[in-house]
Amino acid sequence: MPSPLAQQGADSEQHVEPDVSNPEPERMDMSKTLLRMRGFGDVSFNGSDQKGSTTSFSLGQLNLFVTSDISEKFKFLGEIVFESGPDNFYEVPSGRTNEFGVDVERYLLQYSYNDYFNLAVGRYHTAIGFYNTAYHHSTWFQTTTGRPLLFQFEDTGGILPIHNVGVSASGRIPSGSLGLHYVAEIGNGRASRSPLQDEPVQNEVDENNHKAFNLALFARPEAIHGLQVGFSGYHDLLTPLAKPPIGETILAAHGVYMMPNFEWLNEVVLVRHSPQDGSRVFNTTGFYTQISKRWGSYRPYFRYQYINAPNNEPIFPDVGLRAGPSVGLRYDAAESVALKFQYDYNQLRNQPGVNALTLQLGFTF
Amino acid sequence: MVRRPLFLIIALVLVLLADGSAQKTVRASADVQNSVAADESLAIVVNQENTVENLAMKDLRSIFMGERSHWPNGRRITLVMMEPGQVERKAILRDIYRMNEADFSRHFLQGLFTGEVFVSPKTLASPVGVRKFIFNVPGAIGYVRASDVDSTIKVVRIDGRLPDDKDYQLRLQPHNGTK
Numbered sequence: 001m002p003s004p005l006a007q008q009g010a011d012s013e014q015h016v017e018p019d020v021s022n023p024e025p026e027r028m029d030m031s032k033t034l035l036r037m038r039g040f041g042d043v044s045f046n047g048s049d050q051k052g053s054t055t056s057f058s059l060g061q062l063n064l065f066v067t068s069d070i071s072e073k074f075k076f077l078g079e080i081v082f083e084s085g086p087d088n089f090y091e092v093p094s095g096r097t098n099e100f101g102v103d104v105e106r107y108l109l110q111y112s113y114n115d116y117f118n119l120a121v122g123r124y125h126t127a128i129g130f131y132n133t134a135y136h137h138s139t140w141f142q143t144t145t146g147r148p149l150l151f152q153f154e155d156t157g158g159i160l161p162i163h164n165v166g167v168s169a170s171g172r173i174p175s176g177s178l179g180l181h182y183v184a185e186i187g188n189g190r191a192s193r194s195p196l197q198d199e200p201v202q203n204e205v206d207e208n209n210h211k212a213f214n215l216a217l218f219a220r221p222e223a224i225h226g227l228q229v230g231f232s233g234y235h236d237l238l239t240p241l242a243k244p245p246i247g248e249t250i251l252a253a254h255g256v257y258m259m260p261n262f263e264w265l266n267e268v269v270l271v272r273h274s275p276q277d278g279s280r281v282f283n284t285t286g287f288y289t290q291i292s293k294r295w296g297s298y299r300p301y302f303r304y305q306y307i308n309a310p311n312n313e314p315i316f317p318d319v320g321l322r323a324g325p326s327v328g329l330r331y332d333a334a335e336s337v338a339l340k341f342q343y344d345y346n347q348l349r350n351q352p353g354v355n356a357l358t359l360q361l362g363f364t365f
Numbered sequence: 366m367v368r369r370p371l372f373l374i375i376a377l378v379l380v381l382l383a384d385g386s387a388q389k390t391v392r393a394s395a396d397v398q399n400s401v402a403a404d405e406s407l408a409i410v411v412n413q414e415n416t417v418e419n420l421a422m423k424d425l426r427s428i429f430m431g432e433r434s435h436w437p438n439g440r441r442i443t444l445v446m447m448e449p450g451q452v453e454r455k456a457i458l459r460d461i462y463r464m465n466e467a468d469f470s471r472h473f474l475q476g477l478f479t480g481e482v483f484v485s486p487k488t489l490a491s492p493v494g495v496r497k498f499i500f501n502v503p504g505a506i507g508y509v510r511a512s513d514v515d516s517t518i519k520v521v522r523i524d525g526r527l528p529d530d531k532d533y534q535l536r537l538q539p540h541n542g543t544k
Binding site for chain 2: 110141335
């Protein structure tokens, strides 16, 4: 008597009657919608030699990541973040120190038609570069204690439109072993700083009718598993009060190599602000490189980062020059708990450099 | 006064020893079972309605990594894994993922987090559960030992080979030390 396997080998070439000697398996109820939740958090102890700073224990973001399979094609994804401390837009704090607030950082209804076309509507992380869509609001995923300066969130003084509200399409591009992918986004973009607003992400009302759009292309070649190279172009129009509108163009390129035991991240960004009254154009450049290798539970790392904004930059004149190295060690105490120790040096324009130390416990639950 | 705690400690040690001995027996039994099945192949199985007959190893890896989320007919792929610790799962982690359990968990958590992986793998405890799930879900793909295959599920060729074929790559134990 032939084995079921041998029989199936024949089945693949010619159709035969099913094995009636085998009773039909029980049917299952597959119509349930399941809500899943995963959490991320961190607690740090940090200090620096910056004038006026104190050593402090700090609660990081408490992130509740929620997904739900609504149907075979639709899915909900959300990131609800509780965080303490005042927001800090362009170094202007708002809110009370030490008080917790809630932000809905991602809020997306996703539609997956096939591998080549996926659509998401809601609030998402803009596909500028690599880091912003790789780590979102989890410090546990990140090798280091925090995001590179380039990819700081808007409410901690970041210069990029990290979040956007609108529509995002993404998918693979038929390209064989080259592994090309695209992301195309259109949304409200980021508010200009005038008047200074509580929330730079335009969740409900856009300050103008011009929509921000972003196009990203990247490749994951089959020949080098773990390699991703890509670039993106973003454009928006900012309309500050009592000033001419300002065109904002952001060009980004990245080359990253990510394997479980080794990572090397490299990104460069150019932010170009061009007031429409024909005066000069302001270019802000930035890059970072980060390398790490894992030995067992230990992962030493190094990062060098750089941002240089003109002093009279119309949107973020307070940024100036920020550059310097970071070195640290990540120790994975358990599968879901990481202890990180990091030293940072930050060189500033016309100010003394700042040395900082951070000890952080990051976890997922 | 001293006798009571001493008695309790002795009792505790005896309980632990007995437990360890029982665990050893279970482990020994599992080892025998595993060694008997050492050369057995793992079949990649799909729903009977699935029209896919053959997958290249690189495409299979892409599916298992969550990089491909749809079959050519547009149906969503649902990946079925067996529970951690199962011999079949260890073989899949070794030969397809080339990862350990921790890296596997992190890979899918990060994939879901970034939105690149549309759904996380379904984890089931037994081959019977895997068969039942795949029978019920048209887009499902999973794995069972070749001896656990029955007519309710369909075996997919990998690089043109079936589990009975000589050069079939997916086995419970590394094939001739090549892995």
